[in-house]
Amino acid sequence: MSDQGDSDVSVDPLLICRYWRTVARGLRALPHLHTLTLAGDRALGLAWVLAGTPFRLRRFCGYMSFDAFLVGFLHAQSESLVDLELLADGTYTGEPILAQLRHVRILRVCLLDLEMAAALVRGRPVTHMQVSLPPASVRK
DSSP states (O other): OOTTGGGGOOOOHHHHHHHHHHHHHHHHTOTTOOEEEEESOTTSOOGGGGTTOOOOOSEEEEEEEOOHHHHHHHHHHTTTOOEEEEEEESOOOOOTHHHHOTTOOEEEEEESOHHHHHHHHTTSOOOOOOOOOOOHHHHO
């Protein structure tokens, strides 16, 4: 047994891929789902697991990369979503989906891209804000 704790434990990328494919299949079998939290590494593109899902969420909490899959998912959910929490990495690309989230009454975002955060909160009644230091790799 190693006295280094879990630092020498590696996870097989194939197992990780199989896990998320299983999650994707499971989500496509839940047409009546109203609330979903999908938590992964916020730099990881996980939104692909949401492609083809039949549900219309009222609340979504996602920790993932802000990518084309997430934009597509948010677009599909834009009429039903009223509570949205995003903890995401990625760069704001001017995606028109941000303006389409007009039904969202509760919005919590933690984004490293300040331009993206500004676009999300513009015109909304902001009552709370959290500003964090960027990762050490950005501060150097």
